[in-house]
Amino acid sequence: MRDQTIAILDIGSSKICCFIAEIGPQHERPRVIGIGHRESRGLNLGTVVDMEETENAIRTAVDAAEKMAGGDPIENVTVNLSAGDPKSTQLCVEVEVAGHEINDGDIERVLDSGRHYLNDQERFVIHSRPTSFSIDGVGGVRDPKGMFGDKLGVEMHMTSASISPLRNLQTCINRCHLNMVEIVFSPYASGLSTLVADELELGSICIDMGGGVTSIAAFKDNEFIFGDMVPYGGHHVTRDIAQGLSTPLPVAERLKTLFGNCLSGVSTVRNQIDVTQIGDSGQESVTTIPRRMLTSIIEPRVEEIFEIVRDKIKAAGLENTAGRRLIITGGASQLGGVEELAKKAFKCNVRLGRPLNVDGLADTTAGAGFSTGAGLLLYAALKPEELHFMEQKKPQLGVFESISMWFKENF
Ligand SMILES: Nc1ncnc2c1ncn2[C@@H]1O[C@H](COP(=O)(O)OP(=O)(O)OP(=O)(O)O)[C@@H](O)[C@H]1O
Ligand SMILES: [Mg+2]
Structure with a gap:
């Protein structure tokens, strides 16, 4: 099996950054082979306010990353989201299972009813994860598959965002001839790359x-x-x-x-600094001020x-x-x-x-400003349930929504 190429876009309010990485057939650590970043344009607090400027900024970052990676154009990108007022919701939902042995279909059904609850409220569900199951009102069930009961309940954590800012972001990305295949709440990505x-x-x-x-x-x-x-x-x-x-x-x-x-209160070696100031009439002058x-x-x-x-x-x-x-x-x-x-x-x-857990980042892109980008690579490289540093404890439920599928269904 060949190495697979993945790509991400971190669209921040300071910078837009594109990483292209390779992952081995065994889902080894992503190895970055292309990096492009530039000052962000056309965004306010992560929300697109000028489509053309955002599009141009994305193009420049992607072009640079593609060149560094050998020139092949990328098609699919995993993107971060900070726009659309992302919110966490904890939800409990129940479905009837009428006394039969609980199977994957029942589990998917109960999770779906949770997701629809938020979709119905004009919010798009970015992440939905079961935190625990219950059978006939008795909670704390880790894996309900194979058990019997009348009612299957789930406690879920969902992250959702309003739809319009997401659409605008997707339009900018599409105009750059890229598909947004997954979307990840920015701090979730940062957590994936920085936590041990x-x-x-x-x-x-x-x-x-x-x-x-x-x-x-x-x-x-x-x-x-x-x-x-x-x-x-x-x-x-x-x-x-x-x-x-x-x-x-x-x-x-x-x-x-x-x-x-x-x-305040820390003593520093250099206690005076020079500042260029602008006076009332617009003229510039240099003043020395205490660092404190x-x-x-x-x-x-x-x-x-x-x-x-x-x-x-x-x-x-x-x-x-x-x-x-x-x-x-x-x-x-x-x-x-x-x-x-x-x-x-x-x-x-x-x-x-x-x-952490990403190879090939240059010194300039290995700092704290690139945690979201590195986390997006980890997310794209491995399904979250399979992250090698996350011990698998819950059943494989395929709960992460595929944004591309959702967009296809809804637009
Ligand atoms: N050495 C430094 N010391 C202090 N602040 C710094 C330093 N380097 C960068 N910053 C600040 O970090 C901020 C940018 O951080 P970052 O690159 O994480 O933002 P972003 O991901 O583009 O934006 P956001 O996540 O808010 O959408 C800027 O305000 C910049 O001034
Ligand atoms: Mg950021």
Whole structure:
């Protein structure tokens, strides 16, 4: 059997990135053979606001990746989703099985009734996973196949998004002559590439701090159990700096990445920094400011993001389970002091995450900003039930919806 080629697109609010990878016949780790990324255009908080600009940005990233991979055009892509207000829903549904031995058809039927519940509400189900089954109201059943009962119930975790932003994204991708074969909620992908086996099993939360959004995905018992998003990220920090120091955005961005820190009270070697400022009449001048002034602008914004994330974790009831261990990734997690500030804000175990389990990433694409892309490759390479670091405990149910099929049925 030959190696198979897979491709992904991470469409973020800062950058659009395309990875092409090869996987061996035994579903070995993806080996990246083509990389293309460019500044993102035409998007706001992951939502397409200018189709043409988005299309051009995707084309440029894909062209570069294809060239690097040897020139063959790619056709199918697995894509991340941050648009359409993605939400987690926990749902319990029951179907009649009339006393017969429960078979795969019954299991599929009960899962389908859950998915239809959300599809009926004009939301598209991106992920749907059973978390546990019940027979005649008695819960905690792991594998109902072969058992007898009158009613089969399932507790499901579903992630859904509204349909229009998804359609717009798909149109842009189609215009680039690509098929969107799978769609993955961004932080879920980031979690797949940054968490280690114990974290997936025992429970932990991946927080992806991007440019426009900070998104969260909780995992436990090797399952994705909760996801949410906060519409703030690194861009907001940059804007705060630009405003606070009356400096242009590119200067603010540079100050942030070179000297930025979100922890006040840390002594730094270089305590004074030069800032290009714009005066009332538009003239530029260079002023020297204490570095702690920069920190005092950055810290409250990052603190605010962490507070909102903390409230969401609490509201989802994950504070004392998956919420005991956090893995922070995404481009904005590279800001100085993020790990320490997170430890203070969340009062739990925190570590910074980078993409794991993917070979061939160049130094520039092996950092925290590429966790979603690497996770998309893992998702595309292996059905989630087969991820080699996820011990299979639940029955194979084929529960991940095929987006292409759904789109065919619905449009
Ligand atoms: N070294 C660094 N220090 C601080 N911030 C950084 C650094 N490198 C990148 N960033 C910030 O990371 C953000 C971009 O992160 P990332 O590439 O993960 O975003 P994205 O995936 O395009 O966006 P999103 O996930 O929000 O749609 C920008 O705000 C950028 O300023
Ligand atoms: Mg991102």
